[in-house]
Every structure is written in structure tokens, then in C-alpha cells.
Amino acid sequence: MSAILTSPRDRQGLRGAPFDPKPPASPNPPDIAERLEALWREAPGPLGWFGTVDHKTIGIRYIITSFVFLILGGLEALVMRIQLAQPNATTLTPEQYNQLFSLHGVTMIFLYAMPVLSGFSNYLWPLMLGSRDMAFPRLNALSYWLFLGAGIFLYASFPLGAAPDGGWFGYVPNTGREFSPGPNIDIYTLGLIFLGISTTVGAANFVVTLLRMRAPGMSVNRLPILIWGTLTASIANLFAVPAVSLACLMLWLDRNQGTHFFDIAGGGQPLLWQHLFWLFGHPWVYAIVLPAMGMVSDALPVHCRRPLVGYTLVATATVATMVVGFGVWLHHMFATGLPVLALSFFSAASFVIAIPSAVSVFSWIATIYTGRVRLTVPFLFFASVILLFVIGGVSGVMTASLAFDWQLTDTYFIVAHLHYVLIGINLFAVVGAIYHWLPKMSGRMMDERLGRWVFGFMFLGFNLAFLPMHWLGLIGMPRRVWTYGADMGFSTTNLVISIGAFVFAIGILLFLINIATALRSGRPAGPDPWGAPTLEWAISSPPPVYNFAIIPMVASRHPLWEDALDEGADRSRLATGFLLDNGKETLGVTPLDGEPDVILKMPGDTLLPFALSVATLILFSALLFRNGWIAAFGGAAAILTLILWFRPHQAPEAREKVRIYE
């Protein structure tokens, strides 16, 4: 599928003229294109397939893989909804239900919500920043292959009936060896450590990319909000992921090597797990919404035909959310019996975090109000994000209230809240973003008519499934229960929720059909079908493998809207600039000012990231089966791959002539 999406194809047999018939704003002269294509194109056959380091291919693979996990997690949810549709149902046994809800949580949070945003950011960052690739293309490939490896590792347990069954939160001692003797939790701990490597290298790559891989003139006050969102999330991940990786390592050692980090008999503390887990967990939930909010902040204004209202406030709010987000983790532990004074601080911080969210919400509404609204499908999704975010936000404020949370926590109210936040801000934003950016990725438009049906089914189904859950929580239905009694008053509401879940699923199915028909026979998009302001729309759709033939020079926040906005004399220069064609190279800029600094020689296809991921998969599988010899083999293979990776290269020439295209 990725081949269809990334390689330029002839457009014969497609309906209608391109949406944007003009040539791309950043020119791609045929003679130069041919030369760059030869330098950048991946090798044909398996070497190119497994060895590509192109950020666009990697980004699309991330998105497709995370959607596969989304569908798996969704099917798990549907089976659970069949079980819960009626009281005292026996479709599932308690153990099956516990595995399903645990795997559903792990899948959606770890294997869908973050990776799908990594996919968009991978694809969009260099295009938006005016660069030819990410800072570390091989690390980028590694991050994808590790994600895939960890996903396969976690899911291999499912057909064996040994999926994690301690919830996505894996509280000890329930997940200790004594109460969970099977391999289920070993898969969970090792899988999360495995995935943590992927997240960490990916996050480091984003941070360095932001610092070094921008077009000249792309100063920090000109960055698209998506860049702010992913940058903030990436920095947060670098601090947050070690906490969960450490916790998982400690649990794995407790289970397999007889340590006592969490074991009461040995002086361990069960609450230590919760602190470490939520110290990671709460920043993470912001990390999986901030980039999505960034996509809304960048794409919604395009359909309102004006710049985002309050760019500086929204960018600041993005960073502020994350900073405060590190100080609210105890609100997951309000009922653990910690001192009330300590809990009160976290309750107050959880109220405060609503403020930066309010900035984004009112910015979006103001952008619509003062704009000229095109009622496109992406607009419908982005506008619905605002409403769903506000519903998830106010229910979040309700749970921030320490006293009230002593009743709310661990009821379905929390389930309702978290799904409004995660589906409302992540999935609805992602689906809107696919309608918005698929034309760029594939060169084809998605059908607007079918898109409206998709929106209708998804919006109605989602609210039918999750709005009544608030009520269910308020009448006392606890979370994570495989069944409930007929005398509890939960039956009718649960039936409505299950119906809503299936309506929502129909919406997702129609959405997949919408994508498939667009890829097969969608109308050509042209370089800039929406008339958008940012650099990714200055090149052809799909973009050439080297992105920009001529490195753009940026003079404003909206390079393609400068004439329309008439904001002064400075104009971004897209048609003239550095023509880096002396090998596979791109421009590095100084971190603060974005001044041209160095010419970076970029690596070509390499199997090393794939090999390292396979070696890691072998290592972790051997640890799971506690096979020392195979583990040693996997570890040795990983080290060997790293030696090959870091072997000295011939130093490039210190100085090189640069051609300027005019």
C-alpha cells in the first residue's frame, strides 16, 4: 500500500481534472528532478522495501500499522460490548474479558494513539519545515521497525490465550508472579520496554530535527502548531518513558529474578508501581493528544480561509499543558489513602490544566467565527473535535475534584471521560487529518459525499456509545467488570451503549472504504487542493522522494498565503535557493535563528534498522521464554548491528561548492 501512496504514478483513467491544476509553488525542474530522483530513490526490490529511510514511507507505514492496531482494538471492544449488552451474559468468561479489556487498552494507548501521531509527524515534519528528511533517517526507520516488532510481540500472546490480563495499568501485586503466574504479564512488561525504545529514539529524532532540519528563515515563531505539539510531546516522552520502562523492568525482575521492588514480603511497595506508572501515564495522555490538537490548529484554519487566531497563545498553551501535565499524576491515585493535603495539590493542578485547553478551544471557535467556512469533511471532523474535547474536558474537571473523584474513580464515568478525550481529540482529529492530508500523501482526493456519511455514523455512533457512559458511571457501574447483575439498574444503558458502539464501527468501516476508493479512483488533487498556507502544499502530491528540489527560504508563518494576507514586504522564496545535488544531502541550520549552517550528507537505504529490530525481537522473545542461549544470540546480534551502524565513515570534504538555483 505504501508503494501506491509514495511513488509518483501516471494519473490516467482518473475522474475529473486535478483540484489544483497549477504547478507546485516550489518548482521541480525536470533536469534537476531526474538527478535528485536518482540520488534519493530507494533501491528496487526487498532492499528498498526493508531498507528505506524515507520519512514519508516510514510515516505512512506508521499510520497504516497503527490503523491495523486500531481495528484490532476496536474489534476487541465490540466483543466486550456484546458481552456487556445484557446482564449476566456468558459470551465471554471472566478471564477472556480481562484479557480483552487489557489488550484493548494496551493496543489503543500504546499501539494506536501514539504511533499514529508519530506517523503524521514523520510524514509532515520535513515537508512543513522545508527539509528533505528527518535528522536521523536510519533512527527513524529503527523507530518504526521496533514499534512493529513490539506490536507483534504483544499480539503474538493473543492467539495463545496468554494476552496481558492486568489492565493497561498493570497494578501490582495483581500482576506479580504470585497472582499472575502465567506468561501474560511478562509479555506486557517486556513488550512495553521494547516499545519504549522505539518511542525514545523517535522522540530524540523529532527534537534534533526541530533544532537542525528547518528551512532557512523557519524561526520558532513560524513553526506550524503541529510542530509545537509533537516537539512538546517528544520532549515529554524523553522524560516520561523511562519511568514506565523502569517500572516494567522492576516488575519483570520481581517476577523472574526474585527481586522485591513491589513485593511486600520483601519490603517492597505496591504503590511505588502506581507512582512510576502514572508519572509516565499522565504526561503520556497529553503526549497523545497535543500533536493531534496541533493538526487541528494547522488544518482547521485552512478550511476557514484565515490564519489561526492567537498563534502565540496556542503555542504557549501547548507547552504549558505539558509542563503542568507532569504535576497531575496523583489524580489517578486519589483513592489510595495518601495524605489529603498532598492530594489537594494535585487536585488543584488538575483544575489549572483546564486553562491552556480553554485557550485552544476558544482559538478554534474564534477562527471559525471570524473566518470564511468551507463545510468540507475535514472541517466537520475538526469542528466536532472542539465539542468532544469540551465534553471530555468538563468531565475531566469533574474528576479533578478530589472529593467527587472519591466516588467517580473506577466507575464508567472515567471510561466515558477518557474515551471523549482520546477518541474525541485523537481519533476524530486523525480522521479529519486523513481527509485533509491524504490528497498530499496519495495525490488523490477522498470522496466528500461518502465522507459526510462517515462523519455522521462516527459522530452519532460515538456519542450514542459514550455519552450514556457518564450516566452509567453516576449510577455506580464499576469499571473492568466482565458482567453485572440485572438488579443493578445498568441493563438498558448498556444495551444503548453497545448499539452505539456498532454504529460507530460502521462509520470506521465506511471510512476505510472511503480511503480505498480514493486510492483506487479518487480525483487528482494537484499540489495544493485546499489552498493551504504551509510548505507541504508547495510541492507536488505525492511529493517527490527528495521533497524540495530547491530548499525554500521562509519569511513568514504562512509562506503560501503571503500575497493574500499582505503582511509586509518580505516574501518567502520558493523558486530560488540552495540546490543541494552533490550527493544525497540536505541543509542543516543553526538551532535558534535558523541560519544555514552545514550541508548534511544523508544516509541511503540500509538494512541495519530492520536487522536491529529483528535482533531485539529475538532477544525479548528469548527473555520471555527465559532461554539464556537465544537471548545471548539476540543480544550479540544487536551489538553486532550497532557496531556496523557506528563504524567510522570516510569524513566528507570540509568545504563544498553549493549551487544556487535561480
Add this chain to the structure above:
Amino acid sequence: MKRRAVLAALPLGGCAAQPLGYMTDTAGHAADAISQIGWGLAIVSIIVVVLIAALIALAIARGRQRLCAEGDVVGRDYGGLSWIYWGVGLSFPVLVALAVWTFIVTRAVAEPPRPTALTIEVTAHRWWWEVRYRGERPVDDFVAANHLVVPVGVPVRLVLTSSDVIHDFWVPKIGPKMDMIPGKTNVTWIEADRAGLYRGQCAEYCGLEHARMAFTVAAVPLVDFRRWRMAEQRPQDPGGGRGATIFASACAACHAVRGTDAAGIYGPDLTHFASRPTIAAGVLPNTVAGRVKWLADTQGVKPGAAMPQVPLDPADRVALVQYLGTLR
């Protein structure tokens, strides 16, 4: 016999329609205060959502109008920033007010209004509740299971812990929840304002049978409570007959009945078992039919429960059920 009459007359859960609901029909000082702020938060939330939905609709209508009037052109428009200033400016005092209200209610429910006169220790097990009433002297202590009896209008100190994994003590009609953590003792309190039979539920995921780890709390007038406690402290009349013999051979290794030779410590203490409303932590009603069902299909009724399927022929089972019925 008076005691039975009192328990039988209790209405279930105040409002039988939603025995775990904590927004209406609450019956405790703490639950009342929390439901008030709960309604306050819910009403503010609903107003905010309706307001924002209206603003979004208004904004879309206005944005459409402008598209029609001015055409599909990109332009800079000023004035939008005041939306953010107004929006945040109005949200902030509301959030501060809600936070202050939260702290007032938190302070009111964190500590009992009067010193507690009675201590009950509840230890959670997978998947049942061990309830130990502390007497004035250690010899007055007694142990029950899956059912608490508390006096109306008297704050009761609860000492909560767990013998295995983390559980959570939650009687939503009476008060907030509190985790029960192994290796840690959490102290909280409950006070019921109205007599009634209230349902409790484990509120922290604790493995296989988390869903079916419930209990009951009977709130009774103080005089009845005293009478009940005196009765409960008394050991069981040993009784006799075939059922007692079967109990001694098939059940006593795990279950204790004070006053008899049965002194097992693995399962719930079954002294005065017949006075409890449910079997197996709220799974079945404690009736003859319920007892027969439980003994006939233990692992089918509650898969994963620590109690194994005890092989009994039907006649023995009837005798055992009859004996259990005599444990008043």
C-alpha cells in the same frame, strides 16, 4: 428473633433501582456532601457544553455567511483574540470557584464530624471481605464476612487492608471509596444517616472475579445494633445431626464456626452465617435455593473462587444446607 425482624424490614439500598448510585438517595453525611458538589459540577459542565455547542453552531453559521458574502478568499481578520481573552477570563473564576468548593467538601468528608465510637477492620481477599469488629476488650472481638452491620447516626472507623492484591472498599450510598492495599493500612470512616441495607462493591480491578466481589452494609438503629452485637459475639450453638458432621469433614478445614470444632482460616468465618443476606460476596441470595446452587456448582457460579467444588451427594448437600440454615 427480634434481630431477624429488624433486618427483614430494611429497604434494600435506599433506592432499589440503582443500588450503587451515589447521586440520589444517599444515606450518609459524606455521600450527601459529595453528591451535592457532584450535582454542582455536573450542572456547570452541562451549561458549559451547551454554551460551547451553541458558540460552535453560531461560529459556523457566521463563517458560512462570510464565505457567501466575501467569497472563498484568504484574508487576515482581526478581533478573534478577544474570544480567547473572554473565554479564558470567564473560565478561570469558574474553575477557581469549583476548586475552592472541592476543598471545602474534601475537608468536610475526609474526617468524621464526631469522634468515632466503633472500629471495624475489613480485610479484602480475592474475592471476599473479612470483617472484624473490634470490641472494648480483645476477647469481645468477633469476625464475620461479606456483610457489615453498623449503627445509624454513629461514625464508624474503618481500618482497611488486603491480604493479597489491591481492592477497594466502596459503599456509594454512604460514602467515598478507599483502596485496600496489602502491606498498608488505610483508615477511613462511614456513617449512615438512615436505616437500610446498602450495597458495597470492590472498586479496584483485582483479577478474575473483580466484578462479583460485593458486600452488604445494614444500617440499624443503635439499640438494635447493640443487641445484634451481643448476639453475634456469642459463639454458635454446636448443634448436631448429619449436616454438622458433613460440615466438620467437608468444610471445617477452611471455614470456622465459633463454638464448634470448625476453625479453618482460609475461607470466610461462617459463625451466624444464616443472618447474612448474600452468599459468596454478593453473588447469590442467602436462601435455601441459593445455598444449594452454590454448593452444587461453586466454580460454575463464581469461576476462579478459592473454594473448590466439594463433592457431595444430593442428600448430603441438603443436610449441609439445612445445617447452614441453623447458623443464626
